[in-house]
Amino acid sequence: MKRLLIIVVFASLAVLSGCDTSPKSPRGFSLPEGDPKVGQAVFVELQCNACHQIPGVEQLQSAVGEPQISVKLGGKVSKIKTYGELVTSVINPSHRLVKGYPADKIQSDGESKMRNYNDMMTVRQLIDLVAFLQSKYDLLIYDPTRYRSYKL
Ligand code: HEC
Numbered sequence: 001m002k003r004l005l006i007i008v009v010f011a012s013l014a015v016l017s018g019c020d021t022s023p024k025s026p027r028g029f030s031l032p033e034g035d036p037k038v039g040q041a042v043f044v045e046l047q048c049n050a051c052h053q054i055p056g057v058e059q060l061q062s063a064v065g066e067p068q069i070s071v072k073l074g075g076k077v078s079k080i081k082t083y084g085e086l087v088t089s090v091i092n093p094s095h096r097l098v099k100g101y102p103a104d105k106i107q108s109d110g111e112s113k114m115r116n117y118n119d120m121m122t123v124r125q126l127i128d129l130v131a132f133l134q135s136k137y138d139l140l141i142y143d144p145t146r147y148r149s150y151k152l
Pocket of ligand 1: 043046047048049050051052069071072073086089090093094096097098105106107112113114115117129133
C-alpha cells in the first residue's frame with residue numbers, strides 16, 4: 001500500500017514537471033510594464049465597453065433591437081488575475097470561457113462571442129490594456145471567522 005502511494009506521488013510529480021517543460025508551458029512568460037491610463041483609453045477606443053462593464057467606464061448602449069452582452073470585468077476576486085490569464089482572455093477568449101453567465105449569452109458552439117482583435121491590436125495596446133484591467137481587480141483578503149469566548 002505504501003509502495004503504491006509512493007508510485008502515485010512520483011507519477012504525479014513526473015506529470016507536473018512534464019507540463020513545465022512542454023513547449024506550451026507559460027514558464028518564462030513576462031510582460032513589460034504597461035500604462036493603465038493609456039489602457040483605459042484603448043479600452044474605449046476599441047469599444048471593449050460595447051460588451052463589458054468595468055468600474056470607471058460607461059458601457060456603450062447596443063443598437064436598438066440587438067441583445068446586449070454585458071460581462072463584468074474588475075471588482076473583487078478571491079484569486080488574483082494574472083496577466084497570463086488576462087492576455088489569454090483577450091487574444092484567445094475561447095480557451096477558457098467566463099463562468100456564471102447563461103451559455104447562450106457568451107458563446108455559441110463553445111466559441112466565445114467576444115470580438116477577435118488579433119489582426120488589429122498592437123502589442124503596445126495589449127500591454128497597456130492588461131495593466132488597466134489588472135488595476136481594476138481587488139483581491140479579497142480571507143477574513144477568518146473570529147471565535148468569541150463567552151464568559152459563563
Ligand atoms: C462583442 C462583445 C465583446 C467585445 C467587443 C469584447 N468582449 Fe471581452 N468578452 C466577451 C464575452 C461574451 C466574454 C465571455 C466569454 C469569454 O470568457 O470569452 C468576454 C470575456 C472577456 C474577458 C474574460 C473575463 C473573465 O472574467 O474571465 C476579458 C478579460 C475580456 N473579455 C476583455 C475584453 C477586452 C479588453 C476587450 C476589448 C479589446 C473586449 N473584451 C471586447 C465579449 C466581448
